[in-house]
Amino acid sequence: MSSNQHGFMKDRSCQTNLIAFYDEVSKKLDSGDAVDIIYLDFAKAFDTVPHKQLLSKLRSIGLSEVVCTWIENWLQDRVQRVVVNGTFSTWNKVLSGVPQGSVLGPLLFNLFINDLGVGITSNVSVFADDTKLCRTVNSIQDVTSLQQDLGQLAIWAAKWQMRFNVDKCKVMHLGCKNMQAPYTLNGTALGKSIMEKDLGVLVDNKLGYSKQCQAAAARANKVLSCIKRGIDSREEGVILPLYRALVRPHLEYAIQFWSPVLKRDIIELERSL
Structure with a gap:
């Protein structure tokens, strides 16, 4: 399995994906380089894996x-239909997709996209179907190379009958000397972004996490308010388990990656503790 894949892998997680990828980005920025990050989005990735190509x-x-043959038998003869206002459509065979909620589905998907990064010269990072590229862009040649990598990904997607949701694919420019170069995917210009939610964490083009701190604190405080309004008891044995189960996950998700360093951000989070 590709070392770029962090989804559904032992000893890997959203956190390892974020730390490994943005550590590389930080090193480039610390060296004075400009960096472009491309965030890619597959359209209904798990539902569109073609069975014949997967088996191949x-x-x-x-x-x-x-x-x-066992996997083929497991995938074939699945059917589906639609119900609207009590009216049923005819049954149709399911010719693509890995069954979501199954144990085998994620593994099959990982194997299917395992060669996604072959021939790509930029840094590639994948979590299941969430894919991003980054590259130092100090020259026109660097920009051209990143654009060529996007072209390679488009060729891969066409070959294996996968589709990018181009409207959701974005480019983020980092570094004070960044040329702000335009990029295209399948002939469509990618939108520019100054902030992206990457695997549930808000990341901006300064690699600052103040907005993430605010968002985490807001989610935690919202749940905390519900607990205060809905639970009459203030006994430690009642409140603490609820706090640990419902509030702390909002404050601690991937915290090793976005742990605040600014005093105002630390105070923001501590108000929810």
């Missing part, structure tokens, strides 16, 4: 015919 890949990586 499984055979190509060396899975035995017995295992491939």
Whole structure:
């Protein structure tokens, strides 16, 4: 499995993905380089994996015919229909997608997109279907190379019948000397962003996390207010378990990545503790 993949992998998580990727970005910025990050979005990724192409890949990586046949039998003969106001459509065969909620589904998806980064010269980071690229862009040649990588990804997607939701794909320019170069994907210009929610964490083009601190504190305080209004008891044995289960996760999710350093951000979070 590619070292770029952090989703559904042992000893990897959203947190390891964020730390590894943005540590690389930080090093480039600390060296005085300009950096461009491309955030990519697959349209209904898990639902659009074509079964024939998936099985082709499984055979190509060396899975035995017995295992491939078992997986094929597991995927085939699935049907679906739509109900609107009590009216049923006809049954249609499901020819794509890995069953979500299954144990095998995430593994099959990871195997299907495992070669996504082959031939890409920029830094690639993947969590399941969430994909991002970064590259130093100190020259026109650097910009051209990043654009070529986007072209390679578009070719990969077309070959394997996957589709990018181009409207949700964004570019973020970092560094005071950034050229703010435009990029396209499948002939459509990518929108520019100064802040993105990456795996649930708000990241801005200064690599600052004040907005993330504010958002985490706001979510935690909202839940805390519900507890205060809905629970009459103020006994420690009642409140603490609720606080630990419902409030702290909002404050601690990926905190090792975005842990605040500014005093105002620390105070913002401490008000919810």
